[in-house]
Amino acid sequence: MFLKTDPGKVTEKMRVLVIVPAYNEQNNITAAINSINNAAASLKDEIEYLVVDDCSRDGTLGILREGKRNYISLPVNLGIGGGVQSGYLYALENCFDVAVQIDGDGQHDPFYLDNVLDPIRKDEADVVIGSRFLNGDGFQSSALRRIGIKFLSGVIGCVCGVKIKDVTSGFRAVNHKGISFFAHNYAQDYPEPEAIVMCAKKKFRIKEVPVIMKERQGGESSISPMRSVYYMIKVTIAVVFAAFLRI
Amino acid sequence: MxxxxxxxxxxxxxxxxxxxxxxxxxxxxxxxxxxxxxxxxxxxxxxxxFPQLLQWFFVLCGIEVFSNGLFAVLVFFILLILLALTSIVSNLSERNRRLTQIIALLEKRVRELEDKENEQIQR
Missing domain, CATH: 1.10.287 (Helix Hairpins)
Known part of the structure; x- marks a missing residue:
């Protein structure tokens, strides 16, 4: 594939794709898009967003269509991993320098876009993770979840030797190298922690930067409390196995 | 027998x-x-x-009751087939996922082309 920009070159102005995975987010999606556009206006980079509608059953698609938003709509539900991966595929096909993931439910504030973009702009990292725990400001999640995240963080540290505090954060930015890797290899079920292990295996430089997250604005979380225990077991196994995956 | x-x-x-x-x-x-x-x-x-083949094999493994050995072999074969099926299903869902993603990307391109065409017609 031919590239419009030289991926290795750090230019002053980066082309950034903000990937917004959305599943049944009719109440949040417009606000999420507006705040991305607001944040983009204050940045010197060329920022575009792409909403990935994962076959929502509510009015999300209608809102996107009527508002003439930049979106793709998956014909069958793939789950968060497959949805986000389509965004990376789009970024790869359209030669973006950087791709940023931001959840469509309003938890991630695009105001902090510059924080996650900065290490990539300076070529200090290939993968940047926006972390709510580095400074400890803003919404910190429930105590039980924090314990779970701490445990997962420890497991990931053991299997691949990277110290990341907020392993489940879906607020992350990757450079061109990361885009082409994720477009072809992306964990499917609960992809955030697994992606860290795979990036560590690829010897990508991973950096965590502080951001402030909000409590979700509406809609339902993809992980209900009932499934939390199952989630923990599954992710732990997935993370350990990811360390043995051939990539 | x-x-x-x-x-x-x-x-x-x-x-x-x-x-x-x-x-x-x-x-x-x-x-x-x-x-x-x-x-x-x-x-x-x-x-x-040639049932004596199985008998010979069971004696070699130290299995005393013939039917136990038979069930063990049976379960092993069924597991093997199930494993093969799971691997086939995984492969299928992998392909399915990629197809879905490509369709979504193509749908976006078609939609944008149609919009552009409609604009030109209206002008």
Whole structure:
């Protein structure tokens, strides 16, 4: 594939794709898009967003269509991993320098876009993770979840030797190298922690930067409390196995 | 083992093989997935005709009760086939996912082209 920009070159102005995975987010999606556009206006980079509608059953698609938003709509539900991966595929096909993931439910504030973009702009990292725990400001999640995240963080540290505090954060930015890797290899079920292990295996430089997250604005979380225990077991196994995956 | 039992076993295996061949002929089953089933049928025929083979094998493994050994072999084969099926399903869902993603990307391009065309017509 031919590239419009030289991926290795750090230019002053980066082309950034903000990937917004959305599943049944009719109440949040417009606000999420507006705040991305607001944040983009204050940045010197060329920022575009792409909403990935994962076959929502509510009015999300209608809102996107009527508002003439930049979106793709998956014909069958793939789950968060497959949805986000389509965004990376789009970024790869359209030669973006950087791709940023931001959840469509309003938890991630695009105001902090510059924080996650900065290490990539300076070529200090290939993968940047926006972390709510580095400074400890803003919404910190429930105590039980924090314990779970701490445990997962420890497991990931053991299997691949990277110290990341907020392993489940879906607020992350990757450079061109990361885009082409994720477009072809992306964990499917609960992809955030697994992606860290795979990036560590690829010897990508991973950096965590502080951001402030909000409590979700509406809609339902993809992980209900009932499934939390199952989630923990599954992710732990997935993370350990990811360390043995051939990539 | 008596001859009647042997004949019955062979008849059942024959029905089983004919069923597989029928499904293959009607293209309801791909040959590459049926190979394991045909192999199982072949093994069963050999064991019915020469049960002393299995007996010899069980003695070698230290299995005293013949039927226990038979069940163990059976479970092993079923596990093998199930594993093959799971691997096939994983492969299918992988392909399915990529297709879905590409369709979504193409749908976006078609939609944008149509919008552009409509704009030109209106002008």
């Amino acid at each position: 008596n001859t009647f039992f042997n004949a019955l076993a062979l008849a059942v295996i024959a029905i089983y093989m004919v069923l597989i061949l029928y499904l293959l002929r009607m293209k309801k089953l791909y040959l590459k997935y049926a190979l394991l089933w045909l192999l199982t049928g072949g093994v069963m025929v050999v064991l019915v005709l």
